[in-house]
Amino acid sequence: MVDKIFVGRRKDAIARIFLRSGSGKVTINDRAIEDYFPMKEQRDNILLPFVVTETAGKYDVFANTNGGGINGQSDAIRLGIARALEEINGDFRAPLKAEGLLKRDPRMVERKKYGQKKARKRFQFSKR
Numbered sequence: 001m002v003d004k005i006f007v008g009r010r011k012d013a014i015a016r017i018f019l020r021s022g023s024g025k026v027t028i029n030d031r032a033i034e035d036y037f038p039m040k041e042q043r044d045n046i047l048l049p050f051v052v053t054e055t056a057g058k059y060d061v062f063a064n065t066n067g068g069g070i071n072g073q074s075d076a077i078r079l080g081i082a083r084a085l086e087e088i089n090g091d092f093r094a095p096l097k098a099e100g101l102l103k104r105d106p107r108m109v110e111r112k113k114y115g116q117k118k119a120r121k122r123f124q125f126s127k128r
Contacts, residue, residue: 006080007080008082008104010068010075015064028077045078046081053092055092
């Protein structure tokens, strides 16, 4: 077993992941996954690396996450789990890569510019 902490990031969210052999229990910030992520889509998103590698129920996940919103946090946790599974078994790399689970999503919020309402929206122009 790999005794390492893996990091996943998405937008402003950062997740630190620790995987251990176990029964498939997922703990996020010392809370159960159902408590932390009430929406089923987010829980399925987090567990996707286990489904792809057919290791569901074999590892316990301990995650600490902060920053961003809950969708960004779920994507960050997913990336950390995928990186940890790849480290555990190199054979998992091909299916994880085919699903795009090892790639960090680089999209970030564009900053607001001065003289404008938002990042791209301008103030209304008046000719007269």
